[in-house]
Amino acid sequence: MAERYLIDPDLDFINEVVGLGGSDLKKCYQCATCSVVCPISPENKPFPRKEMIAASWGLKDKLVCNHDIWLCHNCGDCSTMCPRGAKPGDVLAAVRSYAISDYATPKSLGKMVNDPKKLPILFGIPVILFAFFAILTTFAGDLFARIFGGEFWYHTHNGLPLEGIAHSKFISTWFVDLVFVPLSIWVVVIFAMGLKRFLNDIHKNALLEGKTEKKELDLKAFLKSIVNVLPTILRHDKFNECSENKERSTAHMMVLFGFIGLFIVTGIFFLVLYIFHIPGPYSQLNPVKWLANVSGLALIIGGILMIKSRLSKTDQVTGYKDWYLIGLVLGLGVTGMLTEMSRLAEVEYFSYFIYLLHLAFVFCLFAYLPFSKLAHLVYRTVAMAYDNYGNRR
Numbered sequence: 001m002a003e004r005y006l007i008d009p010d011l012d013f014i015n016e017v018v019g020l021g022g023s024d025l026k027k028c029y030q031c032a033t034c035s036v037v038c039p040i041s042p043e044n045k046p047f048p049r050k051e052m053i054a055a056s057w058g059l060k061d062k063l064v065c066n067h068d069i070w071l072c073h074n075c076g077d078c079s080t081m082c083p084r085g086a087k088p089g090d091v092l093a094a095v096r097s098y099a100i101s102d103y104a105t106p107k108s109l110g111k112m113v114n115d116p117k118k119l120p121i122l123f124g125i126p127v128i129l130f131a132f133f134a135i136l137t138t139f140a141g142d143l144f145a146r147i148f149g150g151e152f153w154y155h156t157h158n159g160l161p162l163e164g165i166a167h168s169k170f171i172s173t174w175f176v177d178l179v180f181v182p183l184s185i186w187v188v189v190i191f192a193m194g195l196k197r198f199l200n201d202i203h204k205n206a207l208l209e210g211k212t213e214k215k216e217l218d219l220k221a222f223l224k225s226i227v228n229v230l231p232t233i234l235r236h237d238k239f240n241e242c243s244e245n246k247e248r249s250t251a252h253m254m255v256l257f258g259f260i261g262l263f264i265v266t267g268i269f270f271l272v273l274y275i276f277h278i279p280g281p282y283s284q285l286n287p288v289k290w291l292a293n294v295s296g297l298a299l300i301i302g303g304i305l306m307i308k309s310r311l312s313k314t315d316q317v318t319g320y321k322d323w324y325l326i327g328l329v330l331g332l333g334v335t336g337m338l339t340e341m342s343r344l345a346e347v348e349y350f351s352y353f354i355y356l357l358h359l360a361f362v363f364c365l366f367a368y369l370p371f372s373k374l375a376h377l378v379y380r381t382v383a384m385a386y387d388n389y390g391n392r393r
Contacts, residue, residue, distance in 0.1 A: 008059075009057050009058035009059070010058040010059070010060045011058055012058075013058045013060040013098075014055070014056075014058040016094075016098055017055055017091065017094045017095060017098065018094075019094075020093075020094035020095075020097045020098060020319065020321075021090045021091075021093055021094040021097070021317040021319050022055065022087075022090055022091035022093075022094035022095070022317075023090075023317070024085055024086050024087045024090070024091075025052070025055055025056060025086065025091050026056065026086075027082075027084040027085055027086040028052045028053075028056060028082075028084060028086035028088070029084055030049065030052070030053060031083065031084075032049045033078075033081055033082060033083060034048050034049055034052065034078035034079075034081070034082060034086075034088040035047060035048065035049040035050075035078075037077050037078055037081045038072075038077060038078050039075075039077060039241040039242060039243070040071065040072075040073065040075075040238050040241050040242070041071075042068075042071070042387070044210075044211060045068070045209055045210065045211055047068040047069075047071065047072060047092075048068075048072060048078060048088040048089075048091070048092050049088075050068075051063060051066065051068060051069060051088070051091070051092055051095065052086065052088050052091060054066075055091055055095060062205070063095050063099075064095070064098065064099045064102055064201070065198075065201030065202055065204065065205045066202070066205050066209075067202040067205070067206070067382075067383040067386050067387065068383075069092050069095050069096055069099065069383075070096065070376070070379050070380045070382075070383030070384070071380075071383055071384065071387060072089065072092045072093075072096075073238050073239055073242065074089045074090075074092065074093050074245070075089070075239065075241075075242025075243070075244055075245045075246070075248075076089050076242070076244035076245045076313070076316060077089075077242055077243055077244050079244075079315070079316070080244050087315075087316075087317070089316075090316065090317040093317070094317075096376060096379075097114075097319075097321055097373065099379070100370075100371065100372075100373070100375045100376070100379065101114065101371065103194035103195075103197055103198055103379075104190060104194055104370040104371045104375070105190060105193060105194070109368075109371060110371040113324075113368045113371040113372055114320070114321060114371065114372075116320045116324075119324075122364065122368065123360060123364060125363075126359065126360040126363035126364065126367075127356065127357070127360045129179065129363075130171055130175075130176075130179075130356050130359045130360060130363075131356060133171050133172065133175040133176075133179075134170055134171045134352075134356065136172075136175065137169070137170065137171050137172045137175065138170075165281075165343045165346060165348050165351055165352075166279075166280070166281060167280075167281075167339070167343070167351070167352065167355045168279065168280070170352040170355065170356075171355070171356070171359070173273065173279070176359065177270075179363065180362070180363075180366065183363070183366050183367055184366060186367075187366055187367070187369055187370060190370045191370055191375075191378055194370065195378070195379075195382060198379065198382065199217065199222075199382065199386070200217075202383065202386055203217050203386075206386070206390060211390055212389075212390035214389075214390065218389075221389060222385060222386065222389045225385040225386070225388040225389040226381065226382075226385040228385070228388050229381065229384045229385050229388050230381075232384065233381060233384065234256075236249045236252060236253050236256075239252060245309070245313070245316075247309060248306075248309055250302075250305060251302045251303075251305035251306045251309060252302070252306075253302075254298040254299070254301055254302030254305070255298070255299060255302035255303065255306070255329055256377075257295070257298055258295045258296070258297075258298035258299035258302060258333070259295075259299070260295075261291050261292070261294065261295030261298065262292065262295045262296070262299075262336075264291065265288055265291055265292040265295065268288050269282070269288065281343065284344075293337075293340070296333050296336045296337050296340075297333070297337070298333075299329055299330070299332055299333030299336075300330060300333035300334060300337065302329065303326055303329040303330035303333060304330070306326050306329070307326055307330075310322065310323075310326070321372065321373045322373065324372060324373070325372060325373045325374055328361065328364060328365060328372075328374075331357075331361040332358070332361045332362065332365060335354050335355075335357045335358035335361055336358050338354045339351060339354045339355045339358050342354060
C-alpha cells in the first residue's frame with residue numbers, strides 16, 4: 001500500500017524559493033527528465049524531480065532536511081534538458097540558500113549578510129575596527145611596548161627592530177590576532193550547532209525515504225566516510241561528470257586550492273611567529289611565501305573565470321549571493337597581492353591602506369562564512385559523506 005502524506009503547503013516558503021532564484025519553479029510538470037539526464041543522481045531515490053515536487057507544494061521540512069539538495073552541483077544539465085524551462089538546478093540552488101540561512105544562527109545576522117543594502121554596514125564594521133587598531137598602534141604602541149616589553153610587543157627578533165615597511169608597525173599583530181582567533185572559534189561553534197541539527201535532520205529524512213536502513217547514526221563510521229569523499233571533492237569528480245557547466249570545474253578548483261594554500265600559509269606563519277618568535281616580513285625566497293603567492297594568484301584567476309562563466313550563462317540565475325562570494329574571492333586575492341607588491345615597491349601609505357582593506361575582507365570571510373554561499377563547502381561535504389556512509393549508489 002502506498003505511503004500517505006498529509007500535505008501542509010507553506011506558501012511563504014514557496015515565495016522565498018522563488019525570490020532566491022527559483023522563479024521558474026511552477027513550470028515543472030513532473031516529467032522526470034531532470035532525474036534521467038542528471039549524471040550524478042543516485043539510482044535509489046534520484047533527484048531533482050522529487051525536490052521539484054516538494055518545492056512546488058511548499059514542503060519546507062521535507063526539503064531543507066533533505067541532503068540530496070547538497071548532492072546537486074548545479075551543473076545545468078537538468079535545466080538545459082527540461083522541456084518546460086523549469087530550471088531545476090536554479091530551484092535547488094535557491095533551496096540550498098534557504099537551508100544555509102535556516103541552519104545558521106543568529107538569524108538576524110544571516111538576513112543582513114544576504115541583504116545587499118546591508119553590505120556597506122557589514123564591510124564598514126571591520127574597516128572601522130582595524131582603523132581604530134591602527135590609531136591605537138600608532139599612538140599607544142610605545143606605551144604597550146614599555147608595559148609588555150619591546151621585543152614581546154613588536155615581535156622583534158633578537159631585539160633587532162623591524163626595518164622598512166612592516167604592516168605590524170601599522171596594525172599590531174596582537175590586535176589582528178585578538179580579532180581573528182576568537183572570531184575563528186565563534187565560526188566553528190556556529191557551524192557545530194548547525195551541523196548537529198543538519199545531521200539529525202538528514203538522518204531522520206533518509207530513514208523516512210528509505211535511503212538508509214541504519215537506525216542510529218554511527219559517528220565513527222560517518223567520520224570515516226568524510227575521509228572517503230575528500231579525494232572526490234579535491235579532484236572535483238562530480239563537476240567533471242557534468243556537461244553544460246563542466247568548465248566551472250577549473251575555476252572552482254583554483255578557488256578551493258587557493259583557500260587551502262592560504263590556510264596552510266597562515267597556520268605556518270602563526271606558529272613561526274609565536275613559537276619561534278620570527279616576525280615578518282619574510283623573504284620572497286621562502287617556500288611558504290611561494291605557496292602564498294601562488295594561492296593568491298589562484299584566487300584572482302579563479303574569481304575572474306567565475307565572472308566569465310556567470311556572464312556567459314545568461315539562462316542561469318545569478319543572484320546577490322553569487323556575486324557576493326565572487327567579490328569576496330577577488331577582493332581577498334587582489335588586496336593580498338597589492339599589499340605585498342606595494343610593500344616591496346616601498347609605497348608605504350598605499351601599502352598600509354590596502355592592508356587595512358585586506359584585513360576587512362578576511363574579517364568578512366570568517367565572520368559571515370556560516371551565512372554566505374561559501375557555507376556550501378561544509379554542508380555539501382557532510383551531505384556527500386552521509387551518502388557514502390549509507391552506501392547509496
